[in-house]
Amino acid sequence: MPTTPQTTDELYQALQENDQRPYGRARTVTAEELVDAAEQFDEPVPLIHALLELQEAYTYGSEPRKSPVVFARLLTLFDEQPDVFDERLRHLLFWRFKWVAHALRQLPEIPLASLRQWLTEMRDRYEKAGLGLQPYYGQAYQLAAHVGEDTTAAYELWAARTRTRLSDCEACETCQRALYHLAAGDDERALRAWEPVLAGKESCQEEPARSVSHALLPLLRTGHADRARELHLAGYRGCRRNPSMAAEVGRHLEFCALTGNEARGLELLAENRGLFDEVDSPSDQLDFLTGVEVLLQRVESLGHGALPAAGYAGRTWTVAGLRAEVRDRADDLAARFDARNGTPAHTERRRARLDRAPLLDALELTLRPRALDELAPAAPAAAPTARTAAAVPESLPELVVRARELDELGHPDARACWDRLRTLVAARDHTHPDDPAVGPPARLRADLLDEEASRAGEKDEYADAAALHEEAAGLYEDAGRPGDAAISRAGALLATAELPARGDGAAEAKAAALTAAHASIVRLHEETPGLTPYQEARLLRLRVTALALRLQTTGSEDHVAPVLAEADLLHAFAERHDITGQVSGALLLRASTFAISGDLPAALTEIDALLDRLKARGPAWHLPRTLGLRGRIQLGLRDARAAHADLSEALRLAADWPADAIDTGRLHGDLAEAAMHLGRPEEALRHLTRSAELQLRRGSRTDAYCAYSNAAQLSLDLGRVEDCIALLDSLLAEPDVAAGELDDRLVAQLRLTRARALHAGEDLKAATAEFVALAAESAGWDDDPGSHAMIAAETAVLLGESGEFDRAREAADQALAAHARDPRHELLSNCLRELARLQAQQQGPDGLAGARAFLADAGRVADEARAAGYEAQGRPLDTALAYEHGRVNAYAGAYEESLAALDRALALLGEPGNDGDRAGEWAECVRLAGAVEGIYLERPDPALTRLDAAISRLTALGHADETEALTALASRLRDEE
Known part of the structure; x- marks a missing residue:
């Protein structure tokens, strides 16, 4: 508590503020301090209010030992000065006899005799006050259930009685009835009793969360697993x-x-x-x-x-x-x-x-199903398939030879061999074999480092990849392997060029780095003697890769031909030396180049020829990746059905290979896009979540969180609010997110989607708190004022929904300041008009000045938009503003001003045409004008003239649906005449 209240008014204000805090130590400590503060006034009523707040804090803060002590002070005050307890305070006092009974049951150190004595005290007090005894019998039943006695008689004495004003709320009593049937083994009857609470028709401070937790297992036992899943998500959050x-x-x-x-x-x-x-x-x-x-x-x-x-x-x-x-x-x-x-x-x-x-x-409880194996402190490498496991030799020399052979082929099974080798070499009893086929220890260490570097590159860990490649190159030179050293150095050059550049010229800097890397790799290729065909093909592949990455970075038409030329060199060389994997790699690079350059028909022709070759001559493990590219090309050509077929086939074929050999996460992500184009959002959601989890397993955490962010937004769009919140709660609890290691803007996007989901789930308090926090953080985004404007605007509207218009004004001003730097005309107009509507609707005439101030700001935004030539995606800003002036003035009782504004809106709209949306907007404006004129201004004749003309006009244009509300209003006006 910042300062001790010096007056009773300050005390009541502090009590009101503390009542807004969540239950827990902070609220409880403040309540204790407020009791101390209340005692200084030497007035019983402020002290009673402070003690009531403290008992509530103890009760809902799970401190049952302290609640009865506070209540004893209240009871003493009542006995000494009953007249200071007005009807409300008296009601609260007798209500809380039940709280004390509950608290005493929770404490095993309190003798059973004392519990029964308290119930006797409660009964005597209720009888003396002329109060009904149903609440007492409810507590007697709960004590019997707690002790484990036969509850039949106690239940009937309570349940058969008529409820009183001091009875537990309907939701709590419903829960007790259901628990009685549950204890008797009747799941079906318990669930029938619970239904009003589970359906959200009855609720209180602890309901429906309490009932949900008890109902989960009965729902499973009676075959309602989907309902149990749904209630688990919502109930746990409560x-x-x-x-x-x-x-x-x-x-x-x-x-x-x-x-x-x-x-x-x-x-x-x-x-x-x-x-x-x-x-x-x-x-x-x-x-x-x-x-x-x-x-x-x-x-x-x-x-x-x-x-x-x-x-x-x-x-x-x-x-x-x-x-x-x-x-x-x-x-x-x-x-x-x-x-x-x-x-x-x-x-x-x-x-x-x-x-x-x-x-x-x-x-499947959430959109992120996980297994215990995934929670291990150090997750093991992906398990190989049965075919791969059988292919891994047992002896170390054979394993080394096999790993190198498979690596030269680019075979996916090579990875399992390297994993096994890495384990054997790291063992304490490892001895390097004296075998010419294996070579010196330096060569084997270099092999392992180079393979590790390749994995780092796949995860976009370019600095690590470059360092590992360089270390491997040095070891290869020590082992007398200059060709392998050249390949490793080329890999280091490419990884270094891939390091992300920063600043305004990042793309140009990266393109320059890739150009330099290509030139250096060419020199390495030309200056390294004694290259084998395999080594030379690898260098050619790295050369074309550097140029392909440059094209991907710039998108420049000038960079297309150099890629194709290098790809043709690789293709010709690989064909001449029958290096099948590099042949298909060159053809795949050609297809990708055409795709990046925007020539999708040519890309499709190239990819079709490659598929024919792969099916005839292999290698088979290139088929999933090639089909994946074909699917993406089909998406570009807007043939979602063909894309879906290609991508599905790619996934099916990928299952034949080790899990980490093919980027199945990318395939699932592309399939999600295809499914959305085909109008299958639920299927898209499944592919998005699968893609995200696979990306996480590969170590591509940023890509994974981006995919999960898209999945969360899609689940929210589908109305699966609790799924969305549960998914985001899980992601935001991840260690790297909690530690601030993930990109702060991506985390902010996750939190923003969660806040919107909380709002959609009608948890306005939690949603507002998150939006306020995000608005404060985004205020520092100097490089992105537009996003801050959006967040601050949404925050303002939520504060308005909560009735906090002073804070809403502050948030709206923040949004306007950010909008001045990066305009968001429609967003700000919508926000300000909605704030005006909310204030006028909630506060009536008292809120009219504030509402008009919001509309004045919206008017300035509309003027700016007009001057900038901005056209809104939705309703025209001027028309929407005029209509809102009409609605706001109507809410506040300024009916003449309202009617004038609505006439302006109709003039701006013009006559309705064939457009159904525009006709609907026009009809609503006419309806509101008719209601203001005919009902509130009591001028039914001109209102009816207006309505009848509009009905005729709309009917002639074929907008029958839009006439229904107008016809109903006209009938009402005629009936009232």
């Missing part, structure tokens, strides 16, 4: 990281464990690691820890006990170690409750949860 809902989090972890989603369970556990230390309720601790143990037990049973797990602060945990710790603590808690209650109920319930077998082998 309880995550919330100390007062730790038990619910535990049930979501259990759900993951029983549906084949152990990896997601560990991910959620990490997100909620704070609950190990923040939950002060023994009852909630027991439920949370039991859910955690169900998950850890399942992971350990699958052979992954050594995986890292998020647990208690102060040490590093494995799954097995944390499970042992959790088991001991939870067993102790269950035993303490059973000792207090005199029944084995808590131990038996805990055992029943731990003994449950998985309900489904696999249920």
Whole structure:
């Protein structure tokens, strides 16, 4: 709390501000300080309000030991000065008898006799106050259920009674009824009882999140897996990281464990690691820890006990170690409750949860399904196919010879051989074989370094690739292999040229570097004696690659012919020496060159000839990549169906080769594009997520996050809001994102999409908080003011929806300032008009001045757009502004001004034509003008004249649908006459 309140008005303001904070230590500490501040005024009412706030903070901050103490002070004040409790305060006091009963049940150190004594106190107080006893019987039933007694009689005494004003809310009582049927083993009846809450028809502070967590397993058992999945996503978001809902989090972890989603369970556990230390309720601790143990037990049973797990602060945990710790603590808690209650109920319930077998082998919960194998601290190399595994020789000399042979061919199986060699050479007992076929140790080390450099280059790690190639070149020279050294040096030159340049002339600088690299490789080629045909072909391939990358960088027509000339040199040489892989490589480069230059028909002709050759003469492993390029060319030619067929065939053929040999992530990404063109968004979403995860496994993290960003946006466009949020939550929790290692703009895009999804999911508070944070961060994007304008504008609208118009004004001013540097006319106009509408709608006449100020800004934006010759993609800005003046003035009761503005809008629109959208806009403007004139200004005759003329005009143009609202309004006006 920044300053201590000096007046009761300041105290009430501080209490109101604290009520807006999320539950947790920060809110609780402030509530404690406000109680201290209230005591200085020596007035009972401010102190009562402060104590009520403190008890709420303790209750929902999971500190049940403190809640009864605060309530005792309130009860004393009531007994001493009942007259200072008005009707509202009295209602709150008697309501919170239930809070105390709940808190006492959560504490095993409180004797059972004390719990019953408290219920007697509650009953006596209610009877003395003339209050109905249904709430008391509700608490008596919950105590019986907690203890493990026969609840039949207690349930009937409560459930059969009429609700009162002090009864728990409908949602909470619905949950208790459902849990009664669930305990009786009747899943179907429990779910029927729960339906109003699960469907969102009833809710409260803790509902539907609490009911959802209990309903997940019954839904699975009754065959409603899709509903369970949907509710898991929405329900988990409602309880995550919330100390007062730790038990619910535990049930979501259990759900993951029983549906084949152990990896997601560990991910959620990490997100909620704070609950190990923040939950002060023994009852909630027991439920949370039991859910955690169900998950850890399942992971350990699958052979992954050594995986890292998020647990208690102060040490590093494995799954097995944390499970042992959790088991001991939870067993102790269950035993303490059973000792207090005199029944084995808590131990038996805990055992029943731990003994449950998985309900489904696999249920895809999110757009990012992951397996436990992917969570290993150091993921092993991609497993080879059965064919590859059989091809790897056992003896080291044979393995070296085989790796080199396959490498010369460019065969995908070479990678498995190099992986095996790398493991053998790194072993402590490794001895280099004295075998002429293997050669000296320096050559083998160089082979391994050069292969590692190639992998680094595939991941765009060009600095590492260049250094590894140079080191390999030196070792090759030591081993007397000048040709191999030349190839490695050429690789280093190319990798160095690929290093990203910065600044305005980045493309030109990179093109120059590639030109220089090409010249250096040519010199290496010419000056290196004794090259074998394989080595010479490799150098020719590097030469043409340098020029192809230059063309890709510049797109210059002048750079096309040099690539084709070098590709022809490679092709002729490879044909002469029967180097099949390089022949197809040269032809593929020719096709790519035509594609980059924009000559797609020529590219298609080239690629078709290459496919015919590959099918006849091989190599077969070039087919997936070639079909992938053909698919991309077909996309360029706007033949999405042919592209989809090519890309699907490429994926099918890629499955015949090791997983890391072909860029299947790219194929899935291209298939997503083809599917979108074919109107198959759900299929596109599957390919996008698959592409992203494959890119992650390859180490291409930026490409992966870009693909996932597109998937998140697509899922939001499809209305799959919870899928979108769950996906983004998972990505934003990744270590490199949390550590700030990923590009900050890409992270901002992920967060922006998440904020929009929260808004779409009607979580306005969370969405606004994220938008405000993004607006503050993007204010520093001096190189991209347009993006800041967009974010600030969206932030302003959300603040307006929340009724915070002062803050909305500040955000709108930020957007306008950024717009002045990088104009976003339509975006700003839409934002300002919407803010005006919201303020007038929410505040009526009191908000008219603020609303008109927003419209004045929108008018200046429209003037700027007109002067700049800007044409809006949607409604013309002047017309939309005139209509909004009409609507805003109508909301604020300024009806004459409203009608005048609407007439201006109609004049700007002109007469409706054949365009349905324009006719609809015109009809709506006429309708609002008719309503203002006929209803609010009480001038029905001119309003009817206006409406009848519009109806006739629209009917003559064939816009029958647009006349319905006008006809209904005209009928109403005539009826009122």
